Amino acid sequence: MKFTRTALTMAAAATALVVGLQSPAMASDSYHVMNTGDAFGGGVFDYSGEAYFTEHGDIIKICDTDADGYAVKMWVNLDDGYGPTLYTFTRGGEGNCATHRASEGGKYDLPEKRYIGFLFCRYKDGHESECAAYKFYNDF
Template identity: 45%
Template sequence: MKYRRTLGIAVATVALGMVSVPQAFAADHSMETKDTMFPGEDAAGRMEFTEHGDIVKVCDTDADGDAAYLTVFDGSRDGPKLYWIRAGGEGNCTTVRASMGGKYNLPEHNIHFLICRGDDQLHAGYCNGATWHNDN
């Protein structure tokens, strides 16, 4: 009898622990920039955008000596630049979010993202861009 009660408590504890584990939230949008213009090349950088909380993350995904740069524009690629962030060194990421205030609290309309690979923001190449509607 004592064994069953102990076993029941152990099973209930494990089950409760599994239920209360927080789930990771996937980004609403993501894209990569390549090492070169040739198809099939590995990604040099990756960005993710989660609308709820305006969470923007850029990561350097290749040990190529360059960094990943992400520029965020209001409305379209021709709109005003809101900010840019950088991640350098394979596996390193930079994350900003609306809770940081100011420029990181994005407007609730179209936002254009441009991710590039380069040795600095002015000499970046191999870019990839997308416009997504921010409505959260």
């Protein structure tokens, strides 16, 4: 079978494209974005809080993204958003964030090969509202 230079170049380019597309997709499987269960204000996606979970290193970051007088609170649970609680943390004030990671040890080093649940809410005066529940399989 005879291959022309053009055919070989096109095959190499297609292979490079496929390999290049796979890496970001695999990386994104271990990085998750979460929001509180509200969307008030002028924007379509104007949530009170935003959170990030990175499986590699068990990094959880929460941020208060709205000057609404509410803080945000995250419950980190086993199995799903309403499972047994591992820990909680709160952050208030627009633009303020808090982070916990496995390197802190103890409760912050989340179990592997298990679902981790998150309940992310607006929080004020000891009461939560507009919660959103998430769960991700922690396999890193």
